Amino acid sequence: MEEINAWGAYERGTAQNARSLGQSVVRRRPPAPDATAINGALRNETSSPQVAADPSDEDLPPTDDSPVTGAKSAHAVFFGTDDVASLKKTDGVPKDVEAVPEKEPSKQTKEWTELRHMAQDLFGVYFTADDTSDGVSKLRKMKKTGLHTRINGTMPYLTAYLKKLQLPSPILTTILFTEASFRGIAQVYFQNSPLSGLFILFAMFVQSTRVAVHGIIALIAGNLAGVLMGFDKSFLSCGLFGYNSFLVGLALATFYSPEKHEDYYWPVAICAIIFGYFSSILFVMLGKILSTHKTPPFTLPFNISTIFFLLAVGNMNNVDMSPVRSPELPSYDAKPVSKLTWEEFFAGAIRGVGQVFLANDTVAGILVLVGIMICSRISALAALLGSGIGAGVAALVGCDRGLIENGLYGFNPSLTMTSMLMFYVPSVGSVIMGIIASIITVFIQLALATWFEPCGLPVMTLPFCLAALAYIVIQGTTTNVISVPLSSMTTPEDHLKRVLRLSKGFDLLLGAIKSSDHTTCHDRSVKTMARRLEKERSSRRLSVTGLSFAKKNSFLEEEEDAIGFMFKHIDADKKYAITKSQFKRFLQDVGLADEVGLDFACKAFDLMDLDHSGDIYFDEFIAFSQISKHMPEIRRLIIKFFNFVDVNGDHSIRICELDGARSYLGLPPLSGEDKERLHSLCNEANGLDFDAIVNFVTIFKLKSIIKQYHHKREQGHDLSTSIHSSLAL
Numbered sequence: 001m002e003e004i005n006a007w008g009a010y011e012r013g014t015a016q017n018a019r020s021l022g023q024s025v026v027r028r029r030p031p032a033p034d035a036t037a038i039n040g041a042l043r044n045e046t047s048s049p050q051v052a053a054d055p056s057d058e059d060l061p062p063t064d065d066s067p068v069t070g071a072k073s074a075h076a077v078f079f080g081t082d083d084v085a086s087l088k089k090t091d092g093v094p095k096d097v098e099a100v101p102e103k104e105p106s107k108q109t110k111e112w113t114e115l116r117h118m119a120q121d122l123f124g125v126y127f128t129a130d131d132t133s134d135g136v137s138k139l140r141k142m143k144k145t146g147l148h149t150r151i152n153g154t155m156p157y158l159t160a161y162l163k164k165l166q167l168p169s170p171i172l173t174t175i176l177f178t179e180a181s182f183r184g185i186a187q188v189y190f191q192n193s194p195l196s197g198l199f200i201l202f203a204m205f206v207q208s209t210r211v212a213v214h215g216i217i218a219l220i221a222g223n224l225a226g227v228l229m230g231f232d233k234s235f236l237s238c239g240l241f242g243y244n245s246f247l248v249g250l251a252l253a254t255f256y257s258p259e260k261h262e263d264y265y266w267p268v269a270i271c272a273i274i275f276g277y278f279s280s281i282l283f284v285m286l287g288k289i290l291s292t293h294k295t296p297p298f299t300l301p302f303n304i305s306t307i308f309f310l311l312a313v314g315n316m317n318n319v320d321m322s323p324v325r326s327p328e329l330p331s332y333d334a335k336p337v338s339k340l341t342w343e344e345f346f347a348g349a350i351r352g353v354g355q356v357f358l359a360n361d362t363v364a365g366i367l368v369l370v371g372i373m374i375c376s377r378i379s380a381l382a383a384l385l386g387s388g389i390g391a392g393v394a395a396l397v398g399c400d401r402g403l404i405e406n407g408l409y410g411f412n413p414s415l416t417m418t419s420m421l422m423f424y425v426p427s428v429g430s431v432i433m434g435i436i437a438s439i440i441t442v443f444i445q446l447a448l449a450t451w452f453e454p455c456g457l458p459v460m461t462l463p464f465c466l467a468a469l470a471y472i473v474i475q476g477t478t479t480n481v482i483s484v485p486l487s488s489m490t491t492p493e494d495h496l497k498r499v500l501r502l503s504k505g506f507d508l509l510l511g512a513i514k515s516s517d518h519t520t521c522h523d524r525s526v527k528t529m530a531r532r533l534e535k536e537r538s539s540r541r542l543s544v545t546g547l548s549f550a551k552k553n554s555f556l557e558e559e560e561d562a563i564g565f566m567f568k569h570i571d572a573d574k575k576y577a578i579t580k581s582q583f584k585r586f587l588q589d590v591g592l593a594d595e596v597g598l599d600f601a602c603k604a605f606d607l608m609d610l611d612h613s614g615d616i617y618f619d620e621f622i623a624f625s626q627i628s629k630h631m632p633e634i635r636r637l638i639i640k641f642f643n644f645v646d647v648n649g650d651h652s653i654r655i656c657e658l659d660g661a662r663s664y665l666g667l668p669p670l671s672g673e674d675k676e677r678l679h680s681l682c683n684e685a686n687g688l689d690f691d692a693i694v695n696f697v698t699i700f701k702l703k704s705i706i707k708q709y710h711h712k713r714e715q716g717h718d719l720s721t722s723i724h725s726s727l728a729l
Contacts, residue, residue, distance in 0.1 A: 115569060118562055119590040125631040126604060127597030153375060153491050154192045159237065176237070181219055184242015188299070188356060189368075189383060189415070190422045191375040192238055192490075199371030200357065204250070206367060207359035208260035211253040215357075217269055218249025218276030225280035235284075244283055244301040245276035247357070251306045251460065254358045255324045267319045275305040294485055295472040298419075299461045310457055323456035330450045340395045344405040345388075352387030352410020356461070360406045372418075378426055378492035379418050386410070386417025386438045393442040412445050413438035415464040423472050425482040425495045433471065433481060441467040479663060498640075503665050505641030509658075509693075512700035513677045567621050577615040580605050604628070607706050623709050631702065638697050652687030655679070
């Protein structure tokens with residue numbers, strides 16, 4: 001399941017080099033070419049492969065102008081058109097497959113139902129790539145996930161799960177509001193996880209129950225502001241209204257009194273509500289201004305709201321509150337400072353993480369760090385590293401030892417370092433940039449402290465905001481690091497994973513293009529392997545009886561039994577091998593009856609039939625089933641790669657777009673030879689048709705996997721090893 005992108009609503013347009021990192025994009029495909037193009041591509045012809053179109057992603061929903069019903073919907077989603085008849089062959093049946101009438105099973109037994117679901121799960125990829133369709137069986141939907149997977153990242157399943165509980169509306173609303181509030185607490189550190197927010201809130205209660213209560217009061221006020229003003233509900237559900245207001249409540253309570261569990265004062269609570277509400281208004285206002293620069297407002301609403309309150313206190317005679325600092329003119333006289341010990345340094349680094357929430361307790365800092373770690377280990381490491389850098393720089397320039405030990409020079413660099421690895425893909429370059437930005441943040445903090453000293457104001461997180469804005473606004477102007485636009489932001493781990501997959505997409509594309517130059521050599525190697533496998537088959541045919549071959553096989557038992565049952569059902573004549581016509585009839589029986597999809601599946605069957613005997617044996621059927629099961633994921637990866645390349649969304653891939661994408665990923669431009677091969681595949685508009693190139697690369701990947709499987713079997717590897725090795729390509 002995709003991670004939740006909390007900042008996508010602010011992204012308006014795409015800046016130079018600020019491409020989407022493969023987030024799901026819903027868009028309709030133009031009509032696909034004739035179905036005969038599929039045959040040409042599957043046979044690896046050297047001519048331009050005009051292959052049928054493909055869906056944009058796994059979450060492509062039905063639209064009002066494209067009703068999704070029956071076999072037509074499966075065809076339409078997979079090939080990108082609603083006109084099924086235009087893609088069918090004139091005779092309705094592939095020439096090399098005998099026509100077989102559709103037949104329905106006589107009994108709808110439990111075994112048959114399970115068999116039908118499994119067949120749709122394995123071979124549905126040849127008919128549709130929509131995981132929400134009936135072509136996906138319950139086997140995949142019921143796949144178990146571990147506890148770590150469920151609590152890791154942004155926990156995208158949680159909101160949908162809560163809504164499915166069918167709770168009374170008031171109770172459900174309260175639970176969803178609470179979840180959004182927890183997300184808002186974690187969003188201070190860019191972590192869109194309710195569990196992270198829960199840990200951080202617990203840390204606040206460890207620090208001070210009074211301060212934590214005021215933070216909750218302001219948090220509720222900020223979220224209610226979004227509801228009452230009718231702002232975008234996605235802002236609330238992702239916690240974007242909560243993080244500034246939560247900090248406002250913590251700051252007002254902290255600056256009023258040093259008492260941790262007592263000394264509640266009603267004017268402070270009232271002001272927490274007022275300025276928590278105001279921070280949400282400021283968030284939307286600043287967001288509208290900064291969204292043109294593809295950057296969020298960070299914690300500027302918190303800083304502005306809190307400064308307004310602290311300045312206003314001087315004229316509020318009925319509010320008993322003293323300045324945070326004693327107003328005085330700055331002094332430039334050098335003062336002797338004692339040497340900082342290592343214990344004080346590490347304590348300051350940990351407390352610096354907690355000081356983002358105005359908590360100087362070491363235990364509170366550790367709990368905040370654990371909360372960040374639940375969502376993102378990279379962010380947690382960045383937060384601690386940034387805090388350590390701040391403490392180290394402050395010690396080197398001779399700052400007050402007590403301030404360093406309490407983490408007051410660590411919290412701003414901690415936020416800066418975390419933001420650098422959130423807005424830029426983690427790499428050596430982004431880490432170096434984050435370190436430099438963290439060092440600069442310390443000097444900005446020292447400068448602002450001098451500036452604010454006559455007013456008795458704290459600098460709060462203004463140094464982080466200024467440093468981070470400087471580095472985020474320049475996104476797209478540097479090619480040494482890969483920027484992450486707001487429309488793609490989730491977690492650093494997810495950013496890194498998607499970029500690595502996109503880089504592999506170029507390997508698939510270039511491999512597909514170059515494969516057309518090696519057709520003859522490939523055919524010779526196929527014939528050699530076919531002759532050797534035929535000898536193996538001849539000896540095997542004498543010893544295999546019924547499903548005893550499946551029982552002797554060393555493959556995983558659960559898969560073995562299920563696929564063995566399917567093989568036995570298809571092999572009605574008990575010849576211990578299934579023909580293409582039997583396979584086609586079985587697909588029709590289980591509801592996969594679209595002729596174009598059947599043709600695609602039969603061509604894949606032909607690829608598995610290495611010696612072109614017209615049938616495949618049980619071990620090949622297991623490999624065919626397992627390879628088919630993994631094809632949807634591979635196909636979606638290919639689609640996301642080309643969505644990344646097609647920055648203007650015109651469904652046509654141009655050479656300049658490919659070079660721009662490679663430059664964005666830090667890869668060298670395409671070679672002249674590769675460009676010549678691509679030019680030979682271009683259409684009249686001098687571009688590569690999106691759907692044709694997607695299917696062309698998909699077919700290349702399928703053929704590569706099957707070729708690797710046969711190669712491993714030729715070397716004497718067992719079935720399980722051969723399958724896993726081929727799928728690891």
